[in-house]
Amino acid sequence: MENVVITNGQIITPDSIIPKGSVVLKGNTIVSVHEGNVEISNARVINAEGHYVSPGFIDIHVHGGGGFDFMDGSVESFLKIAQLHARYGTTAMVPTTLTSEKESLLDILEVYKEATNRNMMGAEFLGIHLEGPYFSMNQRGSQDAKYIRDPDPKEYTEILKRSDRIVRWSVAPERKGALELGQFLKEKGVLAAIAHTDAIYEEVVEAVEHGYSLSTHLYSGMSGVTRKNGFRYAGVIESSLLMDELDVEIIADGVHLPAPLLKLVYKVKGPHKIALITDAMRAAGTLSKESILGNAQTGQKVIIEDGVAKLPDRSAFAGSVSTADRLVRTMVQMADVSLLDAVIMMSTTPARIMGVSHKKGSIAKGKDADLVIFDKDIQVQSTIVGGTQIYGI
Structure with missing residues (x-):
């Protein structure tokens, strides 16, 4: 299962927005959410470029x-x-x-x-x-x-x-x-x-x-x-x-x-x-x-x-x-x-x-890796379903 790290994003969590954070995915699951950027060896990196990272x-x-x-x-x-x-x-x-x-x-x-x-x-x-x-x-x-x-x-x-x-x-x-x-x-x-x-x-x-x-x-x-x-x-x-x-x-x-x-x-x-x-x-x-x-x-x-x-x-x-x-x-x-x-x-x-809700609807450890990255005008830049990036670069 591929490791993916989404970095440099404004992470929308259930309670707040992390201004500069990261989300780590393994396969089809979210494994961790971090403040600041993280480095994972042999992981594919998706740079959110300061955009919002939202639950799908x-x-x-x-x-x-x-x-x-x-x-x-x-x-x-x-x-x-x-x-x-x-x-x-x-x-x-x-x-x-x-x-x-x-x-x-x-x-x-x-x-x-x-x-x-x-x-x-x-x-x-x-x-x-x-x-x-x-x-x-x-x-x-x-x-x-x-x-x-x-x-x-x-x-x-x-x-x-x-x-x-x-x-x-x-x-x-x-x-x-x-x-x-x-x-x-x-x-x-x-x-x-x-x-x-x-x-x-x-x-x-x-x-x-x-x-x-x-x-x-x-x-x-x-x-x-x-x-x-x-x-x-x-x-x-x-x-x-x-x-x-x-x-x-x-x-x-x-x-x-x-x-x-x-x-x-x-x-x-x-x-x-x-x-x-x-x-x-x-x-x-x-x-x-x-x-x-x-x-x-x-x-x-x-x-x-x-x-x-x-x-x-x-x-x-x-x-x-x-x-x-x-x-x-x-x-x-x-x-x-x-x-x-x-x-x-x-x-x-x-x-x-x-x-x-036990598996979807929020960015949290153990939830499905369903995410959307959008800009300040809420224009979608990337969509990830079950850990697979199906839209965006």
Whole structure:
């Protein structure tokens, strides 16, 4: 196993930034972190040239990039998406599906297995995230209405039996059978998340009691305060901000949420309860002005403008075109968040949410050698996944 020393870097640790430090890697593991430079015989040296050395970014909700979407159902798509996002600092990701028929989901699960075995030069796959099809019709956004339905125990048990790599499932908890699904997911060790939902506070409380612990892309595709017969009811947005039991994820591209809402979420929840996500679709990392959300042959046509994907009639956003570095920049530059906290939200917190914090999410002895080097403008200079430098020089 090769020894690698990263020297002359500003090392972002869980608690502080070492102004001039070094990180020593052996194989795919971090073996030590130092103040100042160190010399290791027979080690390959990477000079960070005064740039920041950060734990690799972890994107727990991503659909595509580089002209590909996971719903394309091909190994090539999986590999190209992983490579594209690694270019921008993502070292681990959770590939995410869209609402579809059962057969399509089962096919994607089979493709995931093969892609995982061949993924040598991209962000590591942490498992599959099923987004839908059990959603509120009113809050579906760009999700295809013809596939939206109530949870069916026969269907979801079959899907879960087909793969042990489903690590997350996003559901509208007010749908008939959704509470039972949440409890089932919890028992199976699968993260149950609240998404595309019209639930009110009382229904969210029930959902949490039945195993739901994460709010999917906060503010997007979910209810806020509503009135019935003159009375106000808190929606999922307010419930997510209020309840300590719920982690939240936000699409911090500066478009889905403007600066005041980014600041509000940060002020209320704090960096250890927020995961930054790209929710990126296939146009991420490209210059495309038109694209397809979902499967390249059967998906929804979208337009790209104002730094975001939109439905052609501009009635709703249709996913982001962000990469992880943009999220960190946005939180620092628009939301006035410290770089340390922005990195926590892009690495440490998502690692905890996905249950991999014992090996990922921070620069510390014994953790996976997943690192990203970026400059003062948060432009990625180098990405290292499992000790292998897959981008940069």
